[in-house]
Amino acid sequence: MEQELLEDLVVESIKIYGQDMYYLPRRRNNFDGVYYEDDISSFDTFYTIEVYIKSTEGFGRQGSFFSKFGLEIRDQAIFSIARRTFEIEVTREEAELLRPREGDLIYFPLNKKCFEIKYVDNKPFFYQLGELQMYDLTCELYEYSNETLETGIEDIDKLQKNFSTSAFDFGLLSANGKVLKTNNGDYLVTQKFQDTIEQFDPLADNKRITDEIVDDEIIDWTETNPFGNSPDGKY
Numbered sequence: 704m705e706q707e708l709l710e711d712l713v714v715e716s717i718k719i720y721g722q723d724m725y726y727l728p729r730r731r732n733n734f735d736g737v738y739y740e741d742d743i744s745s746f747d748t749f750y751t752i753e754v755y756i757k758s759t760e761g762f763g764r765q766g767s768f769f770s771k772f773g774l775e776i777r778d779q780a781i782f783s784i785a786r787r788t789f790e791i792e793v794t795r796e797e798a799e800l801l802r803p804r805e806g807d808l809i810y811f812p813l814n815k816k817c818f819e820i821k822y823v824d825n826k827p828f829f830y831q832l833g834e835l836q837m838y839d840l841t842c843e844l845y846e847y848s849n850e851t852l853e854t855g856i857e858d859i860d861k862l863q864k865n866f867s868t869s870a871f872d873f874g875l876l877s878a879n880g881k882v883l884k885t886n887n888g889d890y891l892v893t894q895k896f897q898d899t900i901e902q903f904d905p906l907a908d909n910k911r912i913t914d915e916i917v918d919d920e921i922i923d924w925t926e927t928n929p930f931g932n933s934p935d936g937k938y
Contacts, residue, residue: 706834713836714785721755724782726793727808727854728800745851746808746859752792754809757781757839780818782809782840789838803838808845808859815858818842 727749731741758780784803793800802823809818824839849869852860874882875891883891 706832709832710785710787710834710836714787717753717755717783717785717788717837721753721783722811722813723751724754724812725749725810725854725856725859726752726789726803727810727859728793728797728804729806729808729850743851744806745853747851747853749810749854749856749859750793750796752784753788755783757783778844779821780842782818782842783837784840785837786835803840809840809842810856810859812858817845817859817862819845 727746729741730745730747732745733743734741786802789803802825803820805820805823807820809820810816811818820840820842822841824841825835847862847866849867850863852863854860877883885891
């Protein structure tokens with residue numbers, strides 16, 4: 704009875720002081736168990752769920768900083784979700800989703816931002832009264848990485864249209880909807896694909912290498928010759 708009372712209080716508190724957000728489970732279509740990643744994951748559905756915002760004073764942790772890879776934005780927020788609420792709204796629809804998963808997304812309609820779950824703390828209160836009442840989710844602003852977005856939420860799905868650099872989104876399609884290929888196996892894409900690459904990466908020199916550099920200026924780094932060609936051409 705005490706466990707149920709405490710859980711009722713947690714659920715009610717989040718309903719009163721929380722916000723309605725969208726939980727988007729990630730579909731892993733080509734999961735690599737060695738690198739523990741999926742290069743063609745997608746999002747195709749969402750669930751409305753009450754979420755309490757623990758980071759009330761703003762984003763935490765590292766924020767924006769310069770690394771060896773350039774400017775990185777690592778704004779983090781901590782959200783809390785009642786376990787019972789998650790089971791009712793999500794687990795009943797998808798039995799394999801027993802808890803929020805790292806890699807899934809949380810969409811906050813109020814500021815129209817998408818957050819990726821980086822860590823799920825399932826022991827925030829050391830099991831008060833011997834039971835777990837809620838999850839604490841450590842999230843970062845979502846960085847789009849060519850995932851397929853077909854959630855039905857316009858503000859989310861437009862990320863693919865605005866930021867995709869995948870050749871599949873710019874390919875010339877055949878009558879059956881497949882991307883056409885050349886005899887060499889390369890995908891046929893529109894000019895917009897090159898324009899998009901240059902837009903998001905101003906340092907990209909793909910076109911210059913293709914148009915200007917001749918074969919003599921390229922060093923061969925094949926497996927049989929890892930140190931390149933010698934100046935005299937003997938090896």
